[in-house]
Amino acid sequence: MKNIEKMKHTDILIIDDEIKFAAMLSKRIQLRGYHSEICHDGKTALGWLKTHGTAVTLILLDLQLPDMYGTQVLTQIKMSHPDIPVIILTGHGTEQDRQECEQLGAYLFIHKPLDIDQLMTLLEKIRETS
Amino acid sequence: MNDAINFMNIEGLKFFGRVNASISHELKNILAIISETTGFLNDLTELAKQGKDLKLSLIESCSKSIAEEIQRGFTTIKQMNSFAHNVDVPIKETNLGDLLDLTVKLSKFLSFASTVHTPAPDQKMKPVLTCPFLLQNLIYQVLCFAYESVGPEGKVDICFNSKDDNGIHLLFSLPVTMETKDFPTEKIQKSADVLGIAITVKNSEFILWIPFSSDKITQMASLL
Numbered sequence: 001m002k003n004i005e006k007m008k009h010t011d012i013l014i015i016d017d018e019i020k021f022a023a024m025l026s027k028r029i030q031l032r033g034y035h036s037e038i039c040h041d042g043k044t045a046l047g048w049l050k051t052h053g054t055a056v057t058l059i060l061l062d063l064q065l066p067d068m069y070g071t072q073v074l075t076q077i078k079m080s081h082p083d084i085p086v087i088i089l090t091g092h093g094t095e096q097d098r099q100e101c102e103q104l105g106a107y108l109f110i111h112k113p114l115d116i117d118q119l120m121t122l123l124e125k126i127r128e129t130s
Numbered sequence: 131m132n133d134a135i136n137f138m139n140i141e142g143l144k145f146f147g148r149v150n151a152s153i154s155h156e157l158k159n160i161l162a163i164i165s166e167t168t169g170f171l172n173d174l175t176e177l178a179k180q181g182k183d184l185k186l187s188l189i190e191s192c193s194k195s196i197a198e199e200i201q202r203g204f205t206t207i208k209q210m211n212s213f214a215h216n217v218d219v220p221i222k223e224t225n226l227g228d229l230l231d232l233t234v235k236l237s238k239f240l241s242f243a244s245t246v247h248t249p250a251p252d253q254k255m256k257p258v259l260t261c262p263f264l265l266q267n268l269i270y271q272v273l274c275f276a277y278e279s280v281g282p283e284g285k286v287d288i289c290f291n292s293k294d295d296n297g298i299h300l301l302f303s304l305p306v307t308m309e310t311k312d313f314p315t316e317k318i319q320k321s322a323d324v325l326g327i328a329i330t331v332k333n334s335e336f337i338l339w340i341p342f343s344s345d346k347i348t349q350m351a352s353l354l
Contacts (some may be wrong), residue, residue: 020199024169066241091159
């Protein structure tokens, strides 16, 4: 919360079908001075990335989406935007899911609930190295 | 009949596991929302400590959201409890409306669930003698097939036709353009056979004919 007033133009794309969760997470991210976008399904997210992908620093991706498996979305993101780190944020991902996502190029695999301070630290780290 | 009971046990356990996994996913989602909302309240508190104005409307909206999620949690636990108690008595007289209502609610926890329209439960509906747990498994499988066919944006209409003297027709209507040639799957057909239920497909409608009682169910009851 120290840098709450400092406006940072970093985009985080949240891909999660749980509307309230995504909205609340987005508010907390924005409160910290970052800009975030939300997509509730895989197809919308992939479509959005086609036009806005270059502005995205980090993607938070849920594994259970209504229209596609999270791993399918991850595969397509890695094909179209290989440089964007994708964090898998899941409610019930298994060890097998974790291994599969890592093989597909996920940056990190974490379980809900999310530690927002940990996320902000990661985001800063990614921004510094990119 | 032993084969049927073996099938029942294996499929029943799989079904129980699948539903419980979807319920735990739902509960975790609820807790994740509550967690983010309380986190947001903490953020606002920190800002207030730094001298920023605290908007009461935000606090009010967070409080409302938490209360809604707690209620959603209670409802989910109630459904989980009803589902768990369905195995208490293996064969019993069952109100199809109530059973359908609960099964549809449980199926809505699936991430790929479509919109479903169901008739309101009717307590005057003649009950059927069946294995409620297995019937629920069958209806759940049909719903999953329908959801996968129509997609998350699609719609499934369900209704009863109780004009038959020997049983009730349960109709699942999909949009007319849907391909239904793969229905019923082998597993769905086997689940229906065990319960003495006949399946027909008419255009884009799946019809389950559920007898008020059947020899298969009576036989099964004597073995359980």
